[in-house]
Amino acid sequence: SQTNNQGYSNRGMSLEADINVTNTYYLETDKAVIHKKPTPVQIVNVKYPKRSAAVITEAYFKQASTTDYNGIYRNHYIDFEAKETKNKTLFPLSNIHEHQIKHMQSIIKHGGISFFIIRFSSYNETYLFPGENLFPYWYEMLEDGRKSIPYEKITQDGKLIPFQYQVRVDYLSIVDTLYF
């Protein structure tokens, strides 16, 4: 049975913000070194005003070629993608990209740990869902056009991540049980 964290509320804070707070805690307690990768930006124009900082005056968002986060934990390379959905019955695969799947498969092949952190914001539940469990759904989608994973499958084949005030998404506690 899964616990709903809505009582101990983190509503209003995005998954990414929660993970960033968690990573800062991990870093400060010397548990792991895991960072958000900066948003990739194509810089087109920069102005260099006298006596002040360079200003980027024209730039565009680029498609990320990998995942949101990576780093090291207990000697292992860790790499993951965070996704949030308001959907109550399924996780849509539409905002995952082919090159992210390829990247994650590659990481696992080279000995790393790669997974998704998926939040169902309507339930305020956040799951660690291993890459290995998601890939079959991705290839099923490419074949028959089904574009999502049922909520029940995420709850069964993923692991609910505990919420605490300082460790808002304590995903490493789940990594401990799944990968070590």
Place this chain on the structure above:
Amino acid sequence: SQTNNQGYSNRGMSLEADINVTNTYYLETDKAVIHKKPTPVQIVNVKYPKRSAAVITEAYFKQASTTDYNGIYRNHYIDFEAKETKNKTLFPLSNIHEHQIKHMQSIIKHGGISFFIIRFSSYNETYLFPGENLFPYWYEMLEDGRKSIPYEKITQDGKLIPFQYQVRVDYLSIVDTLYF
């Protein structure tokens, strides 16, 4: 004795560009998954024109909190910083930042591999210099104000990285000999 690569020329191409070409080769040959981290940018203003892509109209460069590159190779987390100097007799420590040193020490403590790739562009020589070898110079600098590493020390305690057309900075060949 060290080989000078100037004959087999890569003059005019920056160290970063050479490393990016090398990483693409590693990725395509499935040898390693190592990427340049995007330049961190503080986005202040974005315009959303109708029927075209969002344009960032005001943004600023942020200080990178970690290093230039990271990824996975032979099950190991790899993390490094690339630096180029025109100086012929020494490598100045002035463009390394305290938080980068702390980051690299942390990576090594958690079981990762962390080093500098240092190019002396006057000689067109590129060295892999392990983090462990650089840290003592850093702390010496903090104590007595000496702000550089002599060129000879880099050539002695570092390893010259071979140059090839497709693998312009084949640093993993050095990683193989130093860390495995």
